Amino acid sequence: MPGSASRRSLLAVALAAAAGTAAAGAAPASASVPEPGAAAGEAARAAAGTVANRFWSTYADWRSGAAEGTRAVSGHRPGLELDAPLGRTAYTDPHTGLTSSWEYARWTSPVHTPAVPATEVIASWNARTPAGTWLQVELSGTYTDGTETPWFVMGRWASGDSDIRRTSVDDQTDGRGTVWTDTFAVDDPASGLRLAAYRLRLTLYRRPGTALTPLVWRIGAMASDVPDRFTVPASAPGLARELTVPRYSQNTHVGQYPEYDNGGEAWCSPTSSQMIVEYWGRRPSAAELAWVDPAFADPQVCHAARHTYDHQYRGCGNWPFNAAYAAAYPDLNAVVTRLRSLADLETLIGAGVPVITSQSFRQEELTGAGYGTSGHLMTVIGFTADGDVIANDPASPDNESVRRVYLRREWENIWLRTKRYNASGKVASGTGGVCYLYFPDRPTPAQRKALQAVGVL
Numbered sequence: 162m163p164g165s166a167s168r169r170s171l172l173a174v175a176l177a178a179a180a181g182t183a184a185a186g187a188a189p190a191s192a193s194v195p196e197p198g199a200a201a202g203e204a205a206r207a208a209a210g211t212v213a214n215r216f217w218s219t220y221a222d223w224r225s226g227a228a229e230g231t232r233a234v235s236g237h238r239p240g241l242e243l244d245a246p247l248g249r250t251a252y253t254d255p256h257t258g259l260t261s262s263w264e265y266a267r268w269t270s271p272v273h274t275p276a277v278p279a280t281e282v283i284a285s286w287n288a289r290t291p292a293g294t295w296l297q298v299e300l301s302g303t304y305t306d307g308t309e310t311p312w313f314v315m316g317r318w319a320s321g322d323s324d325i326r327r328t329s330v331d332d333q334t335d336g337r338g339t340v341w342t343d344t345f346a347v348d349d350p351a352s353g354l355r356l357a358a359y360r361l362r363l364t365l366y367r368r369p370g371t372a373l374t375p376l377v378w379r380i381g382a383m384a385s386d387v388p389d390r391f392t393v394p395a396s397a398p399g400l401a402r403e404l405t406v407p408r409y410s411q412n413t414h415v416g417q418y419p420e421y422d423n424g425g426e427a428w429c430s431p432t433s434s435q436m437i438v439e440y441w442g443r444r445p446s447a448a449e450l451a452w453v454d455p456a457f458a459d460p461q462v463c464h465a466a467r468h469t470y471d472h473q474y475r476g477c478g479n480w481p482f483n484a485a486y487a488a489a490y491p492d493l494n495a496v497v498t499r500l501r502s503l504a505d506l507e508t509l510i511g512a513g514v515p516v517i518t519s520q521s522f523r524q525e526e527l528t529g530a531g532y533g534t535s536g537h538l539m540t541v542i543g544f545t546a547d548g549d550v551i552a553n554d555p556a557s558p559d560n561e562s563v564r565r566v567y568l569r570r571e572w573e574n575i576w577l578r579t580k581r582y583n584a585s586g587k588v589a590s591g592t593g594g595v596c597y598l599y600f601p602d603r604p605t606p607a608q609r610k611a612l613q614a615v616g617v618l
Contacts, residue, residue, distance in 0.1 A: 211388070212499045212594075213275035214616045216381030217361075223268070230266025231365060238492070238602055240378035241268055243294075243365040252366075256326035256472040263366040270361045270380070278305055278355035279384035282345045283595075284315040285481040285497040286363075287379035287488035293368040294375045295319035295327075298481075300345055300382065302359035304337065312362060313340045316481055320489045324368075326472040329479060342471070343480050343497075355386065379488070383498040387593040393577040395570055398548025400507040404515050406542045407439045408563035409462050411555040417457055421466045422476040429538040430478040431465035432555035433517045434487050436540050437599045438465075440515060443490035459560075478536065480519070484597055492602040496617055499594040503573050505615045506541060509598070512611035516541045517597040518552075522575040523584055528568055532556060533584060536592075544569075 217223065223233035223241045232244035246264035253260040284298050296319075299312045314330040333340040337354060338347050347354055363380055367373040411432040414425025422428070438444065445464050453460035469486045471479040484495035500506055500516070509516055517540050524533035534556075542564075543551040550572040557563045575581070578591040598617055600608060612618040 210277060212383060212385045212501055212616065213277040214381065214383050214498055215273050215275060216379055216496060217270055218379040225271055227269040231268045238378050240376045242376050243367055243374035249369055254325050256328065262369055264369050265364055265366045268363045272358050272360050274358040275384040277384050277386050278357050280347045280350040280355060280386045282356060282359060282382050282384045283343060283480060283497050284361060284382040285484045286377060287494055288375050288377040288485065289489060290319045290375045291373055292321055292323055293371060293373045295325050295366050296375050296377065297364045298380065299362040300359055302356045305355045305357045310335055310338055313345060316343065318485055320468060327482060328473040329471050331473055342474050379494055385499050387499065387579050389579050391578055391580045392574055396503045396573060398544065398569065399504060400511050400544045401546045402510055403543030403551050404510065404513060406515050406540060406553055407436050408553050408560045409436055409459055409555060410557045410560050410563055412558055413458055413560065414462055418463055418466065421470045428462065428466045428477055429555045430483050431469045432462050433538045433540045434483045435462050435465040436553055437515055437517060438487050438490055441493060441599065441601060443493060487599045493599060494602055495597060495599045497597055498617060500596055500615060501594060507544060508611045508614050510543055512607045514600055514608055514611060518576055519592040519595040520576045521581065521591060526575055527571050529565060
């Protein structure tokens with residue numbers, strides 16, 4: 162199985178109901194990079210205006226916010242760190258019951274008005290959190306009718322698990338918008354209500370009396386208003402290229418470390434993340450992997466699962482937690498966003514940037530998959546000459562069988578739709594193009610151009 166029904170997918174079904182919704186070795190890369198076809202271009206234009214990203218990452222960005230005990234750090238990778246604590250606070254970890262004292266400081270972004278008044282907002286961040294430190298990300302906003310939300314916690318993060326248990330926070334709602342694990346969503350999009358503007362608040366914590374500090378070099382959010390749709394327009398192939406990406410199967414790890422979401426059978430997200438981390442030439446050190454049973458193959462996948470695990474969600478599929486894990490490696494950036502079309506995906510693959518995509522489908526909806534899923538991550542690594550999707554699918558029996566080719570039309574629809582019928586015939590949600598993008602701090606000109614084209618840089 163590629164993973165059991167996630168809490169996010171189950172809550173998304175409830176959200177849809179509340180809104181009244183009805184009804185063998187690495188292949189060589191090809192140098193062929195034709196222009197996108199007319200149909201693909203039309204589909205991309207039709208989807209324009211549905212997604213807007215804003216990420217704070219420059220020295221000017223860090224100086225533009227409201228700093229309360231934090232300071233901007235310059236250099237080739239500007240960031241934000243704790244300078245003079247505002248004071249101390251007690252935090253009781255809901256997953257251990259332990260209460261600890263922490264010094265803290267805060268930074269609040271300027272109010273941002275996205276080009277897309279949003280039905281959903283997903284925050285993500287890139288940071289280093291040494292032992293003895295952690296961080297919290299919050300979001301507040303203003304609805305299109307002028308009313309304001311409270312501050313919603315979008316995640317409590319530490320790269321390790323010795324100080325706090327990294328966690329999302331359940332049961333956050335103002336009766337008009339709700340946080341579902343890692344996503345803020347308007348409860349009733351059909352009413353026309355949208356989030357018109359938002360701010361992010363970053364709180365940095367450290368052990369009292371130390372000089373420790375997290376260092377954050379990117380924080381931001383993807384705002385979107387993707388229309389409800391069971392199908393999306395078909396696009397014409399625009400690219401033939403395949404990237405050489407490491408192949409790992411989550412099923413190699415079935416039964417290993419069941420404390421992290423029942424072991425490898427549910428590790429599609431961290432397995433996909435590890436593939437792309439290694440594509441960019443990074444991987445955990447031998448010392449970092451020393452905790453893994455030496456009898457286990459691909460211990461780095463176990464490592465990724467442990468370090469993406471959300472103790473509230475009880476799974477490794479928290480989207481921004483996976484991005485934060487990837488970005489903890491030297492000079493890597495990572496964001497959670499939505500792409501609007503396969504043309505966007507072709508743009509990235511053409512520049513050498515693989516993409517981790519999120520989708521759900523019944524077994525008969527994706528020829529050759531051999532399974533159905535309420536939520537699954539895989540890595541798109543290219544397109545065939547016919548335009549079909551080449552994916553490293555971790556829901557494979559072993560590493561050798563990870564590379565799959567999926568029919569373009571089927572794959573396009575299951576990834577980009579926002580509504581679907583599940584195996585019981587009931588209406589459920591689709592992810593509407595959600596993906597993770599991991600990329601180097603100093604991308605090539607072609608990579609920078611591609612990332613700019615999809616609104617990330």
